[in-house]
Amino acid sequence: MRTLRFLLQKEFRQIFRNTTILRMIIAVPIIQLLILPLAADFEIKNINVAVVDQDNSSFSKKLIEKISASNYFHITSWSSSFEKTYPLFENDKADLILEIPAHFERDLVRENHQQLFMAVNAINGTKALVGSSYLTGIIRDFNGDLRMQYVQQTANAQIVPIEISSVNWYNPLMNYRFFMVPGILVVLVTMVGSYMCALNIVKEKEVGTIEQINVTPIKKHQFILGKLIPFWLIGNFVFSVGLWVIARFVYGIIPLGSIGLLYAFLAVYLVALLGIGLLVSTYSSTQQQAMSLAFFLMMIFMLMSGLFTPVDSMPEWAKWIARANPVTYFIEVVRMVILKGSGFKDISKHFLVMAGFAVFFNSWAVINYRKRSG
Amino acid sequence: MMTKEVVIKTEKLTKRFGDFIATNEISFDVYSGEIFGFLGANGAGKTTAMSMLCGLLTPSSGNATVAGYDIYKQTEKIKKNIGYMSQKFSLYEDLTPRENIRFFGGIYGLSDKEIREKSGRLIEQLGLASEADKLVVSLPLGWKQKLAFSVAIIHEPKIVFLDEPTGGVDPVTRRQFWELIYDASDRGITIFVTTHYMDEAEYCNRISMMVDGVIKELDSPANLKEKYKAATMDEVFFELARGAVRKAD
Incomplete structure (x- = not known):
């Protein structure tokens, strides 16, 4: 436990000293949440x-x-x-x-x-x-x-035209932003989880400090926890800024469902995602490689997640990809809980799947991460 | 401080990477408190041997004990009892000297009080008082290396492994660095050092010469010079390394 404390102290010092990362944590969510939902509007005009x-x-x-x-x-x-x-x-x-x-x-x-x-x-x-x-x-x-x-x-006959009136549930004004903002919130958290964590670990490889760590009595799991916990917390922070500040005050989106439920799912989601970040780091030895790999994954995650195009209208094979994509589940959950007010019963399946992802990616990463090579 | 107590013992230690035999059945003993120079041309297999002794690489065959612990089964125990400093500068550059000392002291299990005392003493000893709270990245290389060495032995290990610790450092700083090494040796810490500087080889109690993955010679610098009828270690090194087949990496 003491070792972990020292590791965490070191990580936080480094993170808060790195202005680029700080900017990413604070400015990027705000800018993305302000710009993307306003620009990405499927209502076609002009x-x-x-x-x-x-x-x-x-x-x-x-x-x-x-x-x-x-x-x-x-x-x-x-x-x-x-x-x-x-x-x-x-x-x-x-x-x-x-x-x-x-x-x-x-x-x-x-x-x-x-x-x-x-x-x-x-x-x-x-x-x-x-x-x-x-x-x-x-x-x-x-x-x-x-x-x-x-x-x-x-004046021959009275033809009464049939009028159809419709009501839009869950998003009565058909405001596109209500649909986009929760989705983009997910994107942001995903970026933090997969990119930042992977880059941070690979940086130690690149600079050579990991070699020093490997000859110390620090255990595998301590090192990994020391890396995951800070980014787990940062992910929560970014999500909170988006949810409490931007979504609420700028877009007036107040979750209908339970906030606790949302955070509970976020907690599991971040573990799954950090597993992916860890996995990326085990397959790369330079930050450049990690960046390319993470970018490739992010592209697929974003486009195949139902963020822009509904999963239901994808071809059958694409649906399979979307179903194997953790982002899809979180976007669904966020939209369901925020806009529909869904409860635990409605998203219990999502919880199970996400827990599965978390176990799967983290085990894979840990097996692949070897403190002793050769 | 050299005694006859063996702290590193290897028997036919071998590491293969595919067809390539990086170290081929090397056997030697290192005694407690000695300064042991581990010499050889680039690509001779020094770093591989060192990595196995530090528990970073699993050997292909052979046996070895470090500080009395088996390098196959007791790597965690070995890690507690050794220090390591590589040719790559390996402190955190975005932390200050004080923070680096605190971090490495902490993970080696020093108490908060010990860490405070140690870091105060180290910073004074290295003359870093005015730099103690600046980021390490801003320090000159020589100071960084001295700091890295001090951090590597912060937990008073039995053995410290130094992999070309003075690469790229000016002669004056190298001299100071060796003073730190002698200090540590006087306190009973065994020094296992690789270097390409032959004047440094003269500072060692004993040296081993590796050529193409095997140990060609192991003796004191004086005996080696006599054997090869050479005036300096440079000539001894040249005589031995000339026969090498492997190209430098």
Whole structure:
């Protein structure tokens, strides 16, 4: 115990003396939490629409007005020829082309039927998909309005349109930040766990101090605990700053569920993650190697965690990767507890899996970490 | 202070890395309190031998005891009874001398009182009073090495292993460094030292010469000079190392 005390004292001295690490601990979470949720917004706005209006009637004008009145679209050009409009597409100045055919109004009134043409620039798949569905919605609305007018004018029958009203649970205002902030909180804790711990251990290898440690009576487990405990505490600190300061005061996110539960899961999660950090350090002998390895893992962890794209919509094989990724579970738990107010019963499976990860990665790392080589 | 009590004993100690035999059946005794020079060209196998004696490497075959403990089974006991200082400077550069002394004193099991006394005495002895609370990184190399040596023997071990302790240090500091070594030797600490400086070899009670993984000679510097009819240890070293097959690393 006494040895561990000396090791911890040394670690904390070194950490607090290293201004780069200090900045990482304090500034990085704040900046990331302030910038990322504001910028990473999947609600698509500012879709550029080029209109080819070959009808130039009151109906076509009404439709275009309706489109530009919605906040999503930005009419970039309005001409009567598709040939002239098409280059805009190629120059990336238009995301959508809406073609209103000649005799649009006449045929619609006379034959009760008309067709519109919509071309979508699908390079940005999300934007294309969301844009075209918005536009379709607007046209459907427009269609409904017209029919109501028409029906009322002829006063034949009363058609009551079916209106669908929906309520968004757990995030009633569909505020994207409520979804992102808890996720980014997880990312930050993950960075601290995997990167900083691995780099710290490898630094001792690189500088050669580990050789000195290895000839002293310090035992394997003491050295490892001396490295893990400080970063476990730092992980908790970073999470707390994010949760109590940024999430609460900047975004007004107050966890619905139990804070204790959140911290209990964090405790297990950090042990699992520090195991990964330790593992990375055992496979690298320079900080550069550790950095590259940790970066590679982080990329996969982030992209395959359901942070940006839901795990459910991944292909089957990708789901397996996501399920083997500890970050996925923590993101789920954080979102469930903070936004939904889930209790222990709802996340007990996550607890089990995470404990499994913790045991698995740490055992692997400890077996691989040899105080005596050869 | 040299006695006939054996503190290091090796018997046919061998380490293989694949096909490469780094040390080949080396056998020697080191006596309590002596300054034992462990010499050889680069790549001769000195560091490998030393690592095995310190419990950092497991031998491929052969036997050895260090401070009376077996190097296969009792490495933890050995570690308590030895000090070690490598050619790479191995204190924490982002800690102060005082903090380094405290840390290493602590992990060798010194009490807080002992640590305080020791660190006061050491800092005074090394003339570090004005630097004691500055980071080690800002100290000149010579001072760092002297501090590293003092820290390596802070727990008064039976044996201290020094792996090229004076590499890159100026002659004046090297002289001071050897004064520290003599002090430690006078207190009964056995010194096991590797070096490439032949004037330092003359300071040793006995030296061994390693060539291509085997010990070619083991005797006092005076006897070796007589045997090879050489005026200096430089000539002895040259005579022996000339036959080496292995290239320097």
